[in-house]
Amino acid sequence: QKEVEQDPGPLSVPEGAIVSLNCTYSNSAFQYFMWYRQYSRKGPELLMYTYSSGNKEDGRFTAQVDKSSKYISLFIRDSQPSDSATYLCAMRENNAGNMLTFGGGTRLMVKP
Amino acid sequence: GAVVSQHPSWVICKSGTSVKIECRSLDFQATTMFWYRQFPKQSLMLMATSNEGSKATYEQGVEKDKFLINHASLTLSTLTVTSAHPEDSSFYICSATAPDTQYFGPGTRLTVL
Numbered sequence: 619q620k621e622v623e624q625d626p627g628p629l630s631v632p633e634g635a636i637v638s639l640n641c642t643y644s645n646s647a648f649q650y651f652m653w654y655r656q657y658s659r660k661g662p663e664l665l666m667y668t669y670s671s672g673n674k675e676d677g678r679f680t681a682q683v684d685k686s687s688k689y690i691s692l693f694i695r696d697s698q699p700s701d702s703a704t705y706l707c708a709m710r711e712n713n714a715g716n717m718l719t720f721g722g723g724t725r726l727m728v729k730p
Numbered sequence: 731g732a733v734v735s736q737h738p739s740w741v742i743c744k745s746g747t748s749v750k751i752e753c754r755s756l757d758f759q760a761t762t763m764f765w766y767r768q769f770p771k772q773s774l775m776l777m778a779t780s781n782e783g784s785k786a787t788y789e790q791g792v793e794k795d796k797f798l799i800n801h802a803s804l805t806l807s808t809l810t811v812t813s814a815h816p817e818d819s820s821f822y823i824c825s826a827t828a829p830d831t832q833y834f835g836p837g838t839r840l841t842v843l
Contacts (some may be wrong), residue, residue, distance in 0.1 A: 646838040652831055661736070661823045661834035662774070669830075704774065708832075715779075716762060722773045 621645055624707055624721030633730050637694040641707035641721045644688065648709040648719070648729050653692045656704045656723070665705075666692060697728045734826045735758050736835035744816055744843055751809045753824030753839045759804035760826035765797075768821045768837075780807045816843045 624641045631637055639653075650669055654662035666681040668674045674681045680693040690709075694701055707721040733756040743749050753763055760799075761782050762802040766774040776798050779787045787797035807826075810817055819842045825832040 636741075649828060654834070659821070659837065659839065661825075661837045664732075664831065667831055692787060708833075715763075716830070716832055717779070718832055720773050725771075 619644065620722075622707065622709065622720050624723040624724055626722055626724060627677070628633070628725040628727055630727045630729060632709060633681055633699060634695060634730055635697050635728070637697050637701070637726060637728075638695075639692040639705050639707075639724050639726070641689075641690050641709075642688055642721075643709060645709075645719070646685075647711045648689065649712045650710045651690050652708040652718070653679075653681055654706040655701075656709060658703075662706055697726075699730050702726055702728050704722050732828050732833040734833050734835040736824055736838050738838060740839045740841075742843065743840040745815055746813055748774060749808075749811055749814055749840060750811045751822055751824075751840075753807045753809070753826070753835050755805045755826040755833075758826070758828050760818045760828065761804060762827045763801060764825045764827075764832060765799060765807075765809050766823045766825070768822075768823060773821065776808075811840065814840070816842045818842050832843065 622643045651667040656662040671685045678695045682691040704723040704725045706723045709719040735754045737752045763780040765777045777792045780799045780801040782801045788794045801807040823837040825834045
């Protein structure tokens with residue numbers, strides 16, 4: 619079993635829909651949680667960064683962390699075709715020297 | 731802020747030649763940089779951790795003599811693929827650490843003929 623599990627998709631939604639992307643993990647020592655967006659043939663771009671449990675909102679994006687369930691989510695409101703990309707969750711322990719453990723990525727397609 | 735560049739963005743080379751890829755943090759200093767490899771429709775595979783002023787740490791299964799890493803300054807790390815072969819064709823991505831997380835470069839597509 620992988621340390622971080624993420625449904626590979628593809629997830630296809632109509633423009634304007636609310637998108638929910640999720641990751642589960644097994645390592646209870648993870649304290650920092652990130653979401654990256656990767657367009658085809660580009661490097662990952664940091665979208666959201668959270669520490670420990672709770673919610674964080676940035677524009678159309680909301681990140682949630684539930685450490686008790688070892689479950690994190692990224693919500694995208696009013697999804698746009700430009701949101702079509704692969705979304706990677708990543709996480710790390712407190713003293714891991716910025717070494718990240720990644721999920722496999724979920725491919726999202728937002729159709730006009 | 732936190733911009734990371736890579737050069738070149740795309741390189742084609744003949745089998746047996748060596749290729750150097752540069753990774754630069756443009757607006758911050760990074761004591762640690764990471765090098766990843768990514769195959770189509772797959773996630774990132776960590777190859778090595780590059781620390782400024784010291785030898786790189788390679789992940790299991792990565793040949794250190796084939797993938798030479800040099801972290802000469804707080805803003806520059808280089809990956810040299812030596813004696814490249816077609817199976818080395820891939821997308822190589824670097825990242826640089828800023829407080830608490832990693833910022834990624836745009837990637838370099840290597841095609842070995």
